[in-house]
Amino acid sequence: MTAAPIELFDSHAHVDGPEFDGDREAVLARARAAGVRRMVVIGAVGDTTSAERAVALAERDPDIWATVATHPHDVEKMTPAWWALHERLAPHPRVVAIGETGLDYYYDHSPRELQQVAFRRFLALATAVDKPVVCHIRDAHEDARAILAEACGPRRGIIHCFTGTPDDAAAYVELGFHVSFSGIVTYKTAQAIRDAVRRVPLDRLLIETDCPYLAPVPMRGKRNEPAYVVHTAAVVAEVAGVPLTELAARTVANTCAVFGLT
Numbered sequence: 001m002t003a004a005p006i007e008l009f010d011s012h013a014h015v016d017g018p019e020f021d022g023d024r025e026a027v028l029a030r031a032r033a034a035g036v037r038r039m040v041v042i043g044a045v046g047d048t049t050s051a052e053r054a055v056a057l058a059e060r061d062p063d064i065w066a067t068v069a070t071h072p073h074d075v076e077k078m079t080p081a082w083w084a085l086h087e088r089l090a091p092h093p094r095v096v097a098i099g100e101t102g103l104d105y106y107y108d109h110s111p112r113e114l115q116q117v118a119f120r121r122f123l124a125l126a127t128a129v130d131k132p133v134v135c136h137i138r139d140a141h142e143d144a145r146a147i148l149a150e151a152c153g154p155r156r157g158i159i160h161c162f163t164g165t166p167d168d169a170a171a172y173v174e175l176g177f178h179v180s181f182s183g184i185v186t187y188k189t190a191q192a193i194r195d196a197v198r199r200v201p202l203d204r205l206l207i208e209t210d211c212p213y214l215a216p217v218p219m220r221g222k223r224n225e226p227a228y229v230v231h232t233a234a235v236v237a238e239v240a241g242v243p244l245t246e247l248a249a250r251t252v253a254n255t256c257a258v259f260g261l262t
């Protein structure tokens with residue numbers, strides 16, 4: 001007899017991207033076979049075609065939902081027409097959040113001031129359509145929390161692919177946010193990230209691939225895909241001190257709760 005299969009929810013996948021153009025259907029089939037029945041596809045990388053592709057994927061598959069925004073790396077390129085497309089797609093019934101948006105002071109691909117302006121504007125859009133926000137924050141946690149704490153911001157959301165300190169994680173929880181862990185948590189050198197897992201209550205924890213990037217051990221170095229999120233789940237369960245079955249059930253419930261899915 002084999003153990004009952006666990007169900008997982010990849011809360012952050014970039015399967016709309018060109019890295020999956022050659023075998024997208026096979027990738028989605030492998031996810032289902034691995035128990036990753038549902039995923040949220042992040043339409044926010046490069047240009048507006050990412051948002052359009054994510055929404056198209058969500059329209060044809062009842063187990064896929066989309067987000068729309070522009071990654072902090074790319075906000076410098078945004079035009080008025082680009083903003084208008086996001087404003088048009090944001091109320092779409094298959095769009096469950098605005099994101100990913102935020103601040104990335106590690107790469108600084110767009111000027112910090114422009115990142116802050118865009119982050120505030122996406123938070124206002126999330127509030128206007130009453131949807132949560134998916135935040136990408138790297139080396140910018142103080143500025144990010146100051147912006148998130150402003151009175152007008154949405155009260156629901158996710159700090160995705162968490163890379164801050166354990167105290168940063170606790171501070172986001174205090175602000176009302178969920179915290180999502182990627183394959184980084186499986187890397188030998190990432191003890192601070194594992195310590196951060198313990199600062200997030202079990203009802204605020206999410207898991208994600210952020211694929212095609214950041215494949216978890218033992219797949220590290222390969223193209224990541226949703227099926228691999230099971231390796232991240234196993235490490236998060238071990239660190240959180242709960243059985244994998246419980247971690248799986250809780251992260252599925254938390255992902256549904258934060259995105260407003262039943």
Ligand SMILES: [Zn+2]
Pocket residue numbers: 100136160161
């Ligand atoms: Zn990100």
Ligand SMILES: [Zn+2]
Pocket residue numbers: 012014042100210
């Ligand atoms: Zn991402």
